[in-house]
Amino acid sequence: MFYNFTAAVRYKDGLLGVVDCPLPSPDGVVRLGAAALPSAFVRLTNTAFAGFHFDVPIDPGVKIALLNRCSAALRQIDFTAITSINDIAARCSGQLAALIPANEVQTLPVFGIMVVGLSTSPVRDFGIVGLHSYRRDAANRPFTVPMNFPGNVFGGMVPLIAQFLDAKVFSRYFDRVHALRFVYLMHAMSYRALGIQGLIAPELSIVEVSETTDFTEVPRSDLTTARSAAATVFQKIDLACKALGGGPAV
Amino acid sequence: MSLAIALRGYTGLVLAADSRATGPTSSEDTSEKFLQINRDTGVLTFGLKDPGYSGITKLVEVTKAQRFESFARITTEGQAIFTAEYQRWLAGANLPAGQVLQQGSVAFLVGGYDAVHSNQFKVTSYNSPDFAPVKVEMPKLLAARWHIAEAVTALFFYPEMTVNQLASLAVLAVMETMSIDPTVGGPIQLATITWHQGFRKVTEDEILKYIEGNQSTIVGLNRALNQLIGE
Numbered sequence: 001m002f003y004n005f006t007a008a009v010r011y012k013d014g015l016l017g018v019v020d021c022p023l024p025s026p027d028g029v030v031r032l033g034a035a036a037l038p039s040a041f042v043r044l045t046n047t048a049f050a051g052f053h054f055d056v057p058i059d060p061g062v063k064i065a066l067l068n069r070c071s072a073a074l075r076q077i078d079f080t081a082i083t084s085i086n087d088i089a090a091r092c093s094g095q096l097a098a099l100i101p102a103n104e105v106q107t108l109p110v111f112g113i114m115v116v117g118l119s120t121s122p123v124r125d126f127g128i129v130g131l132h133s134y135r136r137d138a139a140n141r142p143f144t145v146p147m148n149f150p151g152n153v154f155g156g157m158v159p160l161i162a163q164f165l166d167a168k169v170f171s172r173y174f175d176r177v178h179a180l181r182f183v184y185l186m187h188a189m190s191y192r193a194l195g196i197q198g199l200i201a202p203e204l205s206i207v208e209v210s211e212t213t214d215f216t217e218v219p220r221s222d223l224t225t226a227r228s229a230a231a232t233v234f235q236k237i238d239l240a241c242k243a244l245g246g247g248p249a250v
Numbered sequence: 251m252s253l254a255i256a257l258r259g260y261t262g263l264v265l266a267a268d269s270r271a272t273g274p275t276s277s278e279d280t281s282e283k284f285l286q287i288n289r290d291t292g293v294l295t296f297g298l299k300d301p302g303y304s305g306i307t308k309l310v311e312v313t314k315a316q317r318f319e320s321f322a323r324i325t326t327e328g329q330a331i332f333t334a335e336y337q338r339w340l341a342g343a344n345l346p347a348g349q350v351l352q353q354g355s356v357a358f359l360v361g362g363y364d365a366v367h368s369n370q371f372k373v374t375s376y377n378s379p380d381f382a383p384v385k386v387e388m389p390k391l392l393a394a395r396w397h398i399a400e401a402v403t404a405l406f407f408y409p410e411m412t413v414n415q416l417a418s419l420a421v422l423a424v425m426e427t428m429s430i431d432p433t434v435g436g437p438i439q440l441a442t443i444t445w446h447q448g449f450r451k452v453t454e455d456e457i458l459k460y461i462e463g464n465q466s467t468i469v470g471l472n473r474a475l476n477q478l479i480g481e
Binding site for chain 1: 430474
């Protein structure tokens with residue numbers, strides 16, 4: 001499956017958007033059947049983007065249709081002169097709420113959109129705002145009750161495993177290299193728990209925004225390096241834990 | 251919601267659960283999720299509290315009254331008893347019109363030593379609404395809020411573990427889940443099933459010793475993770 005392991009990870013001077021995706025075919029193009037997979041990320045401004053997450057199993061066709069429809073709506077928004085991630089999220093919220101007719105609200109699957117990026121006012125900081133299909137205002141409009149997240153955010157089907165590792169190991173003072181390594185360690189642990197059931201995909205697609213980089217996809221060479229380092233960490237931890245045999249002291 | 255664990259090792263079985271019952275607006279840590287059925291067998295419930303508790307109570311009553319001898323007989327009768335208790339609860343539950351309970355809203359595990367037919371430690375699981383018995387072939391079964399427990403046991407578990415080691419691991423898995431998941435909490439409930447002692451509910455003092463013993467494991471795991479990821 002795909003888009004079931006998602007994260008927004010805020011490191012020292014940047015932010016990563018993470019989603020799982022199937023392995024690319026030999027020609028390098030990720031496909032599901034005959035249809036090309038849409039990206040789970042939408043560029044909103046130079047320093048902000050939206051990422052989709054699906055928290056319960058959803059038919060792939062329905063998922064792709066939702067992604068295409070919501071992405072198209074988000075791309076139509078004019079963000080000129082907007083400098084706060086909260087204001088960007090508010091525009092997204094309004095656009096998405098208007099997109100869904102009242103008679104469709106009750107049948108809308110459980111999914112969410114994280115609006116993330118660099119705010120330059122009122123303070124300069126990286127922000128993450130969650131919009132969810134099931135968080136609705138008094139008029140029952142979806143995506144209308146935004147949530148601000150002070151730390152990292154994990155969506156999809158394994159947020160508990162990610163939160164568990166986040167609490168144990170993550171530091172906001174990580175640099176980009178260590179943040180990427182952390183992401184792959186989370187994915188390895190989650191994939192062992194759920195990958196065998198086909199619920200999360202074996203590869204990751206990662207985008208970034210930082211103090212020095214506008215919204216862009218993280219190069220595959222960086223992903224390969226991080227994945228390899230995380231695999232080494234995971235292997236060493238695994239061996240150490242097995243060696244202690246349920247007794248004390250790693 | 252809750253967490254239920256069954257681990258099978260070299261010398262027996264361990265069953266574990268938390269004791270939190272979570273409602274729409276509050277939670278309480280008073281849920282009794284285990285009962286002993288006979289010398290070698292126990293039953294555990296998770297999910298909806300009321301039909302779960304009445305299901306395990308009824309299975310114990312019927313087993314004692316009718317003197318079921320074998321693990322197979324208990325597990326077969328379990329389906330009828332759990333279904334009847336669930337239907338009785340549903341009839342009086344006054345659920346809102348149109349509300350459909352999800353599959354597995356109430357679930358049970360029967361674990362024990364089959365001394366009559368196979369001389370093996372066995373676990374059978376049941377899920378609402380039909381409670382069809384499913385033999386658990388894998389040495390680990392983690393149910394309900396299983397995610398963190400799965401990650402933890404995947405790191406530590408191996409099939410040759412003793413019951414004492416399994417008990418320590420089960421407590422660790424529940425502790426680590428409680429540290430993140432607010433729907434799992436309260437006193438840990440634990441039972442072991444071995445050849446020589448049969449079903450035995452582990453006491454609160456013994457569980458406290460496992461909790462204390464696991465502190466160095468948790469600290470060691472945290473330290474190793476932080477050192478390795480920082481390299």
